[in-house]
Amino acid sequence: xxxxxSAAGVGLRFGALTVLDGVDFAVGEGEAVGIVGPNGxxxxxxxxxxxxxxxxxxxxxxxxxxxxxxxxxxxxxxxxLGRSHQVPRxxxxxxxxxxxxxxxxxxxxxSGAAAQxxxxxxxALCGMTPLANRxxxxxxxxxRKRLELARALATSPRVxxxxxxxxxxxxxxxxxxxAIIREIRARGVAIVWIEHIVHMLLRVIDRLVCMxxxxxxxxxxxxxxxxxxxxxxxxxxxx
Amino acid sequence: MTNALLQxxxxxxxxxxxxxxxxxxxxxxxxxxxAHGSLAVVAAFALWLLADRQGLDPFLMLPLVMLPMxxxxxxxxxxxxxxxxxxxxxxxxxxxxxxxxxxDNALFQGFGADTRSxxxxxxxxxxxxxxxxxxxxxxxxxxxxxxxxxxxxxxxxWMLSRTPLGRRIRAAAEDPDAAGLAGVDTHRIYGVAxxxxxxxxxxxxxxxxxxxTFDPYSGPQQLIFAFEAxxxxxxxxxxxxxxxxxILGVAQSVGAxxxxxxxxxxxxxxxxxxxxxRVHGGPALMARWRGLRGADFHDARATPPTMKVSQANxxxxxxxxSRGGD
Numbered sequence: 001x002x003x004x005x006s007a008a009g010v011g012l013r014f015g016a017l018t019v020l021d022g023v024d025f026a027v028g029e030g031e032a033v034g035i036v037g038p039n040g041x042x043x044x045x046x047x048x049x050x051x052x053x054x055x056x057x058x059x060x061x062x063x064x065x066x067x068x069x070x071x072x073x074x075x076x077x078x079x080x081l082g083r084s085h086q087v088p089r090x091x092x093x094x095x096x097x098x099x100x101x102x103x104x105x106x107x108x109x110x111s112g113a114a115a116q117x118x119x120x121x122x123x124a125l126c127g128m129t130p131l132a133n134r135x136x137x138x139x140x141x142x143x144r145k146r147l148e149l150a151r152a153l154a155t156s157p158r159v160x161x162x163x164x165x166x167x168x169x170x171x172x173x174x175x176x177x178x179a180i181i182r183e184i185r186a187r188g189v190a191i192v193w194i195e196h197i198v199h200m201l202l203r204v205i206d207r208l209v210c211m212x213x214x215x216x217x218x219x220x221x222x223x224x225x226x227x228x229x230x231x232x233x234x235x236x237x238x239x
Numbered sequence: 240m241t242n243a244l245l246q247x248x249x250x251x252x253x254x255x256x257x258x259x260x261x262x263x264x265x266x267x268x269x270x271x272x273x274a275h276g277s278l279a280v281v282a283a284f285a286l287w288l289l290a291d292r293q294g295l296d297p298f299l300m301l302p303l304v305m306l307p308m309x310x311x312x313x314x315x316x317x318x319x320x321x322x323x324x325x326x327x328x329x330x331x332x333x334x335x336x337x338x339x340x341x342x343d344n345a346l347f348q349g350f351g352a353d354t355r356s357x358x359x360x361x362x363x364x365x366x367x368x369x370x371x372x373x374x375x376x377x378x379x380x381x382x383x384x385x386x387x388x389x390x391x392x393x394x395x396x397w398m399l400s401r402t403p404l405g406r407r408i409r410a411a412a413e414d415p416d417a418a419g420l421a422g423v424d425t426h427r428i429y430g431v432a433x434x435x436x437x438x439x440x441x442x443x444x445x446x447x448x449x450x451x452t453f454d455p456y457s458g459p460q461q462l463i464f465a466f467e468a469x470x471x472x473x474x475x476x477x478x479x480x481x482x483x484x485x486i487l488g489v490a491q492s493v494g495a496x497x498x499x500x501x502x503x504x505x506x507x508x509x510x511x512x513x514x515x516x517r518v519h520g521g522p523a524l525m526a527r528w529r530g531l532r533g534a535d536f537h538d539a540r541a542t543p544p545t546m547k548v549s550q551a552n553x554x555x556x557x558x559x560x561s562r563g564g565d
Contacts, residue, residue, distance in 0.1 A: 053416070073419035082420075089417040091410050099421075102406040107422025111403075155422055 002029045003062075004190050005050060005081070005159050010059035012045050012214075019045045020056070021214040027159060032191040034201040034222065037211035038234055043194045044086065046211070047161050050192070051083040052076040064158070077107045082157030082189075086164045088144035092137035096128060096147055099136055100154040107155030122153035126180055142173045149180065159190040166197040178203050198226070210234065242375045243496035244489060249378070251468075251488025252385030255481045256446055257461055258468035259391050260439035266475035267412045267432040270320060270331045274339040275465055277458030278437060281342060282308055282444030283357070284350060284455075290360040297357050297445060305441045312437030316430040339458060346455035357448035365449065384446045388484070391439055392477050399477075408432055467510040486513075 006026035012019045020042045027033045035043050048054045050061060052073040060069045068076055077083075091099050100119035104110045110118050123129050126146045131139070136147060145165055152160055162181070166174045178200050185191055185204060195201045201208070201222070208222040212234040218225045225231055261275045272278075285304045289295040315338075323334040358365035364383075368376040399405035410418040411428040418425050447453055447461060464487065472483025487506050494505020 051420070053419075072424075073416075074422055074424045077420055077422040085417070085420075089414055089420075091413045091417065091421075093413055094406070094409060098406055101403070102410045102418075102423065103421035105403045106407055106410075106424075107420075109422075115403075151421060155420075 082152035247489035247492030251485035255484030256388035276462030
């Protein structure tokens, strides 16, 4: 599997606080990787570094064979790095379709009819077609999460970074999201997914990474990682 | 009294034009550009130079001055606002205040204290008027300025709600970080927005120089009127800015009708009264006020563009992973 996006020896420090400590991480073309770990393990920080929301103190981020460490989030987005936030951040004043059109035009580089087609495609994929002309601020949590996902999709990503998209949802809603993410996956988009709800993850991912205290402590076949003694320690404390 | 009202409305059109760029910039970047008035004077002097020294028609020269003004706006963002924004919300305001002082005094250094006007360079238009029944005269120039204000505000509103650039500006205005995730380069958008604001300032500068006289220190006075119009109408709301300009114009005009000294006093009085109401009027009053003035800036909301979406539109399977730029 060709490597698509990777972090090599990434460290992130805020003053004396070390958030990431020499993290190596990679996702291949079309691969789906889950990231778990206790709160404060550095999962979202790793996603921030990958997406360009913050620059690593040391180490490099590579994407599609080039070094993207110095590019900002908008530039990486245009290269094909999509991202969703833990708390959805749609453009509240815009309609759903406008949210997607913005992403398709500027993130995806489409114009006119192509942007519209891409937006409608992302809309349909996320099951939001009937809500196209609704103002985003009138949407509930599940729909905001779906919009967040659809907006990332409209930029036509090659890799999608998802941050706890399942949080706060009921089981039924979570199942709906899983179905959407599986469909995205089936289209060849690579996925990096942080999630506490492990059974959601297991239905999508090929590989699981566990982080603790700013380091990767396990990486491999999902069930093997979950059974790993170090991972159990990280969650439960050493017995 | 009818005359005072009508003249007030027309004057309000000028204030709305003056305030349009200020309101737009505030809506996008949350920056109050205190150099706004002074920059209008810069544009006026540029047009005056071309008219006085080269004998060129101010209307024809408008595009020629607008372009460098827009460029100046872009530089203003890059060199002043982009840096000062990092220092918090207050820093850009202070920076623009400093800039206004520098601009005013540079103009004074270059042009001296003489008052100038562009009115002599446009022939009859400066004083021609239409006579209405009841001994009311409507200045053609005032109507032109009013129409320009409508066109500018309407154009901005249309641009924000209907064009890709407008969507990009609204995205950057609403949530700069999320805009980055949608591929919007916020810095570039802010630069473009400042350029647009200064292009509009050029129009306001022309209007100011045509309808009255100006000198190097006219900027701050113009800024106050523009600022009052923006605040009355609700900061960042474009149609609100029009309403604000009209309210200010009518207040001044009616004030002058009641008492010749009342022109400025009535204008500032109405401004203060509305400001106090908005601050102390409580949420209920605010809500009613919002309802009255209609749309806000960020939604371009009055008429959210709807798009025909057929329920039958299914995703086309192979489409998604390919990139649009390829």
